[in-house]
Amino acid sequence: MGGLLGVAVLGAGHMGADHIRRLDQVVSGARVAAVADPDIERAKQAAAGLTGVTVHTDHLAALDAPGVAAVLVASPGPAHEEALLACFARGLPVLCEKPMVPDSAGALRIVEAEAALGRRLAQIGFMRRYDAEYRRLKALLDAGRLGRPLMLHCTHRNVSSPDHFTSAMLVNSSVSHEIDAARWLLGQELTAVTVLRPTPSSDAPEGLIDPQFVLLESERGALVDVEVFVNSGFGYQVRCEAVCEKGSARIGDEHTMVVTTGGGAAQEVAQDYLVRFAGAYDREVQAWVDATRRGEVTGPGVWDGYAASAVAEAGVRSLHTGGRVAVDLAPRPRPR
Ligand SMILES: NC(=O)c1ccc[n+]([C@@H]2O[C@H](COP(=O)([O-])OP(=O)(O)OC[C@H]3O[C@@H](n4cnc5c(N)ncnc54)[C@H](O)[C@@H]3O)[C@@H](O)[C@H]2O)c1
Numbered sequence: 001m002g003g004l005l006g007v008a009v010l011g012a013g014h015m016g017a018d019h020i021r022r023l024d025q026v027v028s029g030a031r032v033a034a035v036a037d038p039d040i041e042r043a044k045q046a047a048a049g050l051t052g053v054t055v056h057t058d059h060l061a062a063l064d065a066p067g068v069a070a071v072l073v074a075s076p077g078p079a080h081e082e083a084l085l086a087c088f089a090r091g092l093p094v095l096c097e098k099p100m101v102p103d104s105a106g107a108l109r110i111v112e113a114e115a116a117l118g119r120r121l122a123q124i125g126f127m128r129r130y131d132a133e134y135r136r137l138k139a140l141l142d143a144g145r146l147g148r149p150l151m152l153h154c155t156h157r158n159v160s161s162p163d164h165f166t167s168a169m170l171v172n173s174s175v176s177h178e179i180d181a182a183r184w185l186l187g188q189e190l191t192a193v194t195v196l197r198p199t200p201s202s203d204a205p206e207g208l209i210d211p212q213f214v215l216l217e218s219e220r221g222a223l224v225d226v227e228v229f230v231n232s233g234f235g236y237q238v239r240c241e242a243v244c245e246k247g248s249a250r251i252g253d254e255h256t257m258v259v260t261t262g263g264g265a266a267q268e269v270a271q272d273y274l275v276r277f278a279g280a281y282d283r284e285v286q287a288w289v290d291a292t293r294r295g296e297v298t299g300p301g302v303w304d305g306y307a308a309s310a311v312a313e314a315g316v317r318s319l320h321t322g323g324r325v326a327v328d329l330a331p332r333p334r335p336r
């Protein structure tokens with residue numbers, strides 16, 4: 001185990017358990033050193049079969065466990081601020097799942113805390129930046145062959161949402177991915193949000209405003225629309241079409257097996273993010289491990305996490321008021 005990066009994983013739910021499997025079986029250069037979850041049975045189950053790992057109900061105890069040199073945060077969003085500050089206090093590099101901190105005031109405290117350290121410690125889990133299709137689209141837009149991007153048309157559908165999912169989470173958890181992807185693809189901040197609500201699907205859980213239609217405006221006048229529908233029932237579908245002055249480019253059409261039989265053709269559709277973005281998560285975590293072992297932090301950072309939370313917060317206000325809400329972005333602090 002010598003030389004391997006010892007990682008503490010906080011949260012052993014859907015995402016945490018998958019990251020533990022990834023660190024153990026897919027990624028090179030790292031090992032799981034500690035797992036924390038207030039549900040100890042979940043922590044034990046996720047750590048089952050691994051050697052040299054301690055399990056904890058207290059996330060701070062996991063950070064201080066033997067062999068821990070870096071941290072992967074996969075607890076629910078509201079727990080991220082405390083976890084990130086604890087990592088900063090210990091000088092531990094950290095990969096934190098999105099949303100970095102759901103409320104923008106808390107997210108800004110993270111930006112300021114990292115700036116006070118004078119060096120980067122955190123990468124935020126916006127894994128679409130590591131997806132092969134998104135990367136091709138980004139490279140195409142950056143090359144300039146299609147001219148200036150005018151609009152992005154995005155679709156974000158889940159088969160179903162977890163029980164705890166709220167109407168606000170369609171924006172600040174699900175659409176946080178499109179918010180980050182739009183900022184990254186366009187190379188611009190987002191300045192205003194309008195969230196419209198069609199009559200909810202009768203298959204949506206009682207009281208959940210699902211689907212929603214989100215309109216984002218960028219600082220240099222591009223528009224981004226997002227259909228977010230988290231109880232579509234039929235598939236995990238994430239698409240993005242960039243419409244530019246000299247052409248358009250679309251990603252996310254299912255590139256899977258097409259089965260033709262009996263006079264019809266059927267194409268498989270992924271049922272969840274762990275399938276659709278499997279390669280992206282693998283590349284994201286491998287890149288984080290490699291950079292951490294070199295003593296560097298690359299990938300999306302705390303400013304990206306803060307900007308996404310600020311835009312999403314404006315979106316949640318718009319969801320409730322029905323009007324357009326300007327994004328109130330704090331000045332970006334300089335590293336001290
Ligand atoms: N990047 C992605 O595509 C993606 C996909 C799914 C989830 N996520 C993110 O991952 C995080 C976890 O989501 P999930 O779907 O795995 O949720 P989940 O509910 O399945 O699991 C969360 C786990 O964290 C535990 N927990 C609660 N408080 C904790 C704390 N303070 N410290 C440690 N563990 C704690 C819970 O007991 C639970 O086991 C969220 O931030 C979510 O937005 C990201």
Ligand SMILES: O[C@H]1[C@H](O)[C@@H](O)[C@H](O)[C@@H](O)[C@H]1O
Binds near residue numbers: 173174177230
């Ligand atoms: O937390 C998850 C995750 O971020 C998925 O990538 C997204 O598709 C879901 O809508 C969201 O609930």
